[in-house]
Amino acid sequence: MKLKRLKRADLPPDSTAMARYLLGKLVVREIEGERLTGRIVETEAYLVGDAACHGFRGPTPRNKALFLERGHAYVYIAYGVSRMLNVAGGSQGAGTGVLIRALEPLAGIAFMQRRRGTERLRELTRGPGRLAQALAIELDLDGTDLCAPGPLWLAEDGAAPPKIGTSIRIGITKDVHRELRFYVRGNPFVSGPRRLNG
DNA sequence: CGGCTGATGATCT
DNA sequence: GATCATCAGCCGG
Numbered sequence: 001m002k003l004k005r006l007k008r009a010d011l012p013p014d015s016t017a018m019a020r021y022l023l024g025k026l027v028v029r030e031i032e033g034e035r036l037t038g039r040i041v042e043t044e045a046y047l048v049g050d051a052a053c054h055g056f057r058g059p060t061p062r063n064k065a066l067f068l069e070r071g072h073a074y075v076y077i078a079y080g081v082s083r084m085l086n087v088a089g090g091s092q093g094a095g096t097g098v099l100i101r102a103l104e105p106l107a108g109i110a111f112m113q114r115r116r117g118t119e120r121l122r123e124l125t126r127g128p129g130r131l132a133q134a135l136a137i138e139l140d141l142d143g144t145d146l147c148a149p150g151p152l153w154l155a156e157d158g159a160a161p162p163k164i165g166t167s168i169r170i171g172i173t174k175d176v177h178r179e180l181r182f183y184v185r186g187n188p189f190v191s192g193p194r195r196l197n198g
Numbered sequence: 199c200g201g202c203t204g205a206t207g208a209t210c211t
Numbered sequence: 212g213a214t215c216a217t218c219a220g221c222c223g224g
Binding site: 044046052053054076078079080081082084086099101127128129130169170171172173 | 214215216217218
Binding site for chain 1: 199200201205206207208209210
């Protein structure tokens with residue numbers, strides 16, 4: 001089915017709603033004449049007033065893209081090694097957004113396998129660091145408008161809305177109790193321990 | 199498969 | 212100097 005680019009007006013202004021909305025949508029990466037696509041199967045929302053959110057203490061050189069209007073990419077490096085892809089949320093200056101935690105690979109799988117150094121499908125895009133490596137998402141994409149033509153954008157393909165599960169977020173140490181992680185129930189590409197994926 | 203641990207370096211205090 | 216929105220690899224069952 002043909003891809004339709006997500007419009008900014010399609011994105012819910014509330015980041016929790018946007019995290020749910022993005023499940024089942026597609027990340028599209030254009031690189032070296034290839035088009036890589038993956039379906040979003042796991043997200044986490046980071047909100048205004050949320051101590052776990054990188055925007056909590058205001059803008060810095062690293063997180064400034066999180067303060068752009070919603071639909072822009074915020075890319076940063078976690079633990080010195082893994083790139084994390086986020087979609088800025090809210091209005092300009094809000095400093096809130098959604099972390100893309102896992103994708104189901106759809107197109108460009110050979111490219112992803114080369115990038116990841118493995119043939120195994122489950123290991124290509126299961127987890128935020130893995131998916132960024134598979135799609136060659138580097139810091140140069142920080143601030144990219146995901147609602148415009150370019151190297152990285154968001155799309156929908158008319159798939160039916162998925163069944164959504166919720167849980168606490170993974171890997172954080174502040175505001176740990178909030179149920180702001182969302183995933184497609186039963187999808188094998190969702191990351192995290194089984195107890196969170198019931 | 200589940201659980202644990204060391205590596206790793208950018209970022210901010 | 213501490214913190215950290217992770218991962219690969221190892222071990223036991």
